[in-house]
Amino acid sequence: MIEKLIIPRDYCPTLDIRETEVAIKKLKDFFERNLSEKLNLTRVSAPLFVKSDTGLNDNLNGVEKPIGFQIKNDNYSRAEIVHSLAKWKRMGLYRYGFKSNEGLYTDMNAIRTEEEFDNLHSIYVDQWDWEKVIKKEERTESKLKDIVQDIYSVFKETEDYISKIYPQFTKILPEDIYFITTQELEDKYPKLSPKEREHAIAREKKAVFIMKIGDTLKSGIKHDGRSPDYDDWKLNGDIIFYYPVLDMAFELSSMGIRVDAEALKKQLEKSHCENRLKFDFHQMVIDEKLPFTVGGGIGQSRICMFFLRKAHIGEVQSSIWPNEMIEKCAEHKIALL
Numbered sequence: 001m002i003e004k005l006i007i008p009r010d011y012c013p014t015l016d017i018r019e020t021e022v023a024i025k026k027l028k029d030f031f032e033r034n035l036s037e038k039l040n041l042t043r044v045s046a047p048l049f050v051k052s053d054t055g056l057n058d059n060l061n062g063v064e065k066p067i068g069f070q071i072k073n074d075n076y077s078r079a080e081i082v083h084s085l086a087k088w089k090r091m092g093l094y095r096y097g098f099k100s101n102e103g104l105y106t107d108m109n110a111i112r113t114e115e116e117f118d119n120l121h122s123i124y125v126d127q128w129d130w131e132k133v134i135k136k137e138e139r140t141e142s143k144l145k146d147i148v149q150d151i152y153s154v155f156k157e158t159e160d161y162i163s164k165i166y167p168q169f170t171k172i173l174p175e176d177i178y179f180i181t182t183q184e185l186e187d188k189y190p191k192l193s194p195k196e197r198e199h200a201i202a203r204e205k206k207a208v209f210i211m212k213i214g215d216t217l218k219s220g221i222k223h224d225g226r227s228p229d230y231d232d233w234k235l236n237g238d239i240i241f242y243y244p245v246l247d248m249a250f251e252l253s254s255m256g257i258r259v260d261a262e263a264l265k266k267q268l269e270k271s272h273c274e275n276r277l278k279f280d281f282h283q284m285v286i287d288e289k290l291p292f293t294v295g296g297g298i299g300q301s302r303i304c305m306f307f308l309r310k311a312h313i314g315e316v317q318s319s320i321w322p323n324e325m326i327e328k329c330a331e332h333k334i335a336l337l
Helices: 017-039 086-096 141-165 182-188 194-205 261-270 274-278 280-286 300-307 323-331
Strands: 041-043 049-051 068-071 077-081 103-111 124-133 178-181 207-211 231-243 248-258 293-299
Touching (some): 017 041, 017 103, 017 124, 017 141, 086 103, 086 124, 086 293, 103 293, 124 300, 141 207, 141 248, 141 293, 178 182, 178 194, 182 194, 182 207, 194 207, 194 231, 231 261, 248 300, 261 280, 274 280
Parallel strands (some): 041 103
Antiparallel strands (some): 068 077, 103 124, 207 231, 231 248, 248 293
């Protein structure tokens, strides 16, 4: 684990722990308010866990195991802590009666026990999960790009806000975000691994939306894994910035237009997960009872780390770290909360 830790040369945080906590609150409040206004989102309450037999949990790459437990007062039915709320949100829009161009967002807290510790990854995940109703005819790449640009404008406004309060954090985001598909990225950098491609394009463009994640590329490999039953792999992507503190690509958001019946069937077949069709959620997608939606997650600790120029995500969130990582960070002025 410790070998994956990056120690920036001559790192010296501008804000101490207490100042950082104050800045985190200001930053989160500003970003959340502007995101909800830009996308017309209403804040709702969200579950920390869901029943295992509902099929509502996010399966991530399909191999990560959620933390589960039995509920004594419900005939010992089994529940599991969420990995994210990707499918729950779409069901929520249906249950709460949201209409086209209306959406919801929530504070999502998750535990992913199989994450490998490094500067960006923790077993504790905190993000704004959001979801918005769209029309069937809006399930297009053009609509996806429009929403990405709206979200990017919130990032830009947040950068302006933080730089005014803390002038030491100079602005680094470009005027516009760059769009590229995973296949175009592979064609551009055929000798690089997917992560190396992300790093290369991020360094070049500074802010990029990498589209069409989940399906197999011409090389026979996937750029990255995606669960087959929420994003449409042809209409999704990640928002990635270049982060000079660590000299690396820095993912801040994953999002996409959600599957319709056709995409769901194809992607479940490709993933050998047809057994999921037994769940109510999946049947409601097949029967077109659920609204057509677009949604995603935006990492709360990630944006705080980015805008406050921190070297480790543990500087902006309280979690559990290996003792050797804590000691190594302390040696280099990286104060983990």
